[in-house]
Amino acid sequence: RSTLFPYTTLFRSNFNAELFETFFSGYLTTFDLLGVIRNLRLPTLSITGDADGMVDVQYIRQALKENPLIESRELKGAGHFPFIEQPTEFNSAVLEFLTSHGQSGSHAKRTNSSQN
Numbered sequence: 001r002s003t004l005f006p007y008t009t010l011f012r013s014n015f016n017a018e019l020f021e022t023f024f025s026g027y028l029t030t031f032d033l034l035g036v037i038r039n040l041r042l043p044t045l046s047i048t049g050d051a052d053g054m055v056d057v058q059y060i061r062q063a064l065k066e067n068p069l070i071e072s073r074e075l076k077g078a079g080h081f082p083f084i085e086q087p088t089e090f091n092s093a094v095l096e097f098l099t100s101h102g103q104s105g106s107h108a109k110r111t112n113s114s115q116n
Contacts, residue, residue, distance in 0.1 A: 045097040049078025
């Protein structure tokens with residue numbers, strides 16, 4: 001069983017945790033998240049779980065302070081996959097963010113239909 005990816009129960013039997021760990025271990029050690037965060041120029045929503053077993057939550061909290069355009073929602077009790085573990089709370093956070101930035105679902109539908 002992989003120590004990097006403990007959520008194998010979320011996937012069907014064809015999930016290979018060892019392959020995942022091998023494939024991503026090099027990528028995860030070289031990826032510059034701070035560089036990406038600093039260069040974001042649009043309002044961005046970060047949704048994390050406070051019980052994430054893959055990423056150190058303290059690192060995420062610190063990294064998000066690098067850009068004032070990033071809004072953060074931390075879901076209590078959620079792990080690395082809050083969209084699976086707490087879909088209602090996750091969807092509420094996304095809708096709240098989109099609505100606060102003028103992009104509700106009804107607005108998107110009107111925009112798309114007016115372009116046709």
